[in-house]
Amino acid sequence: MGSWAVRRTAGAVLLTLLGSATLVLLVQLLPGEPLAAIIGDRALDPVTEAALRERWGVGRPPLTVLLDFFANAVRGDLGVSLSEQRPVAEVLLGRLGPTLLLGGATLLINFTLGTWLGLWSALRRDTAGAKLLTGITLVSYAMPGFVIGLLLVWLLAINWPLFPAAGYSDPLLASDASAWTRTGDVLRHLALPLATMVLATIAVPIRMQRSAALETRDATWVRAAIARGVTPSRVAWRHIWRPALGPVVTLLGLWLPMLVSGAIFVESVFAWPGLGSLIASAAASRDIPLVIGAGVLLVAVVQLGSLLADIVNRLLDPAQRNR
């Protein structure tokens, strides 16, 4: 386990570095020096402009720019955002909280509700309810997050105004409101983005859990347990679900990129002030330092998630644990 974990972690770090390098080099190597044009288009004061040109290597070899980028990134310096005129790291830090709230809540629901629904539909494979669920997962799989989000806004914020249509908190909230009122306000704003994220991404855990449980459902040990008179719910959780858990945890790693790309569109629909809407608006305003900074952070998050999933999987599977 020990040496494996070290190797796996080193691999994740390497992939993060290579991914970040790709993003930085992409901009350097595109024809026409795009960054020079973008900097030129903005009316910046000469000092800032000179610093930007120096930093992003207008006329410097791409590899030097890349090494400088890493050297600065290690010190927490990711450059200055063109559109916000503030350090990129500072902008990113301010957006981290809302993204973790939305992403964490989505993960939690998908891996409890999604797992349960997947297991349920595998056990009741031929019932109308399970077939309906399969149909719903197909549609949710095919429906992009931003369309689901807009439909929910239309239904639950406009036709039937239950929840706010956008934002993170009510700007009109009294400044002396209690912590409870503030939390409730954020939760009310969280409702629609969260429902959208769950609907847009839950199809995958349901399908994976379903097919994994369908395989263990007919295993010999399950028949043996039923014959011994083990209660149905214990058979379901202990004998069918437990061995089917591995593939689903592996999925967590593969599924995190989907969550990240989902967040980019869903946060944009609801003007949720997270990293997703940040990178989207940064791309729209062609703020390259900010896009790269946010991109590097998201690549790192995806790698970290896949690393954690692999480690948990290792711990879950007795056959692999001691290797």
Add this chain to the structure above:
Amino acid sequence: MKFTARIGVTLSILLAAVAMVGPWLVGDPTVASGSDFLASPSGSHLLGTDPFGRDVLARTVHGARVSLIVALVSTVVALMVGVALGVLAGGHHNPVARALSHFINFALAVPRVILLLVLVAATGRLGPWALALMLGLTGWPTIARLARGEALRLEHSGFVTASEALGASLPRRLLREILPGALPAGLVAATLGIADALLLEAGLSYLGIGIRPPHPSWGGMILEAQPYLAQAPWLLFGPAVALVMATVAATLLGEALRARLNPVQR
């Protein structure tokens, strides 16, 4: 043929027909009617009109052409790159193949949307062909992974060993023996990838960084519909239904193709 496969094929043919013939049957998507701003669906405008008085049906149908062209062209690009790299990485043993394998794994680890956002930030909004190329050049890794798996399997199969024993050169083995065998797996992955390309193109256009105007695009129409959701929800329904229909069609078509080409895998 399974029922879902039939739906997939029918929907695909229908959409392709709309994309090819439709633009001649509906009006000009860029012409404003002059007086009917935000008109609700009626006999003269079946899906209503937008804030500029343009016909939503005409824009949806023209959008179909753009969306499908982008999705198909990008998928062809991704298929060619993916199958070529997959076969080279899996069809033989040498340092080049190993390096390519690592490269494919690495490419799979970088989220596609982030690459696209960085690209678009650097280049600005693109026309349909350039966007299709970008989508294709970021879409090959899943295809390459499957093609590599298939090539690895074939490399150890009897007929490839036989052709090696008969003195066939490595390029010949790769091209004549392994490529034809790895192609179906790549084709299935590519068909399923059409749905991803459709959604990404629409998504980027929704973020306001997709296809450059004046080409009507479903994602762009959805973006324009958002401020008018309360007064004119029909602006959302046309493009949203079209987009979901196209994605479902591509997904079902991919599943049907998988069932056809690989009966063992269900």
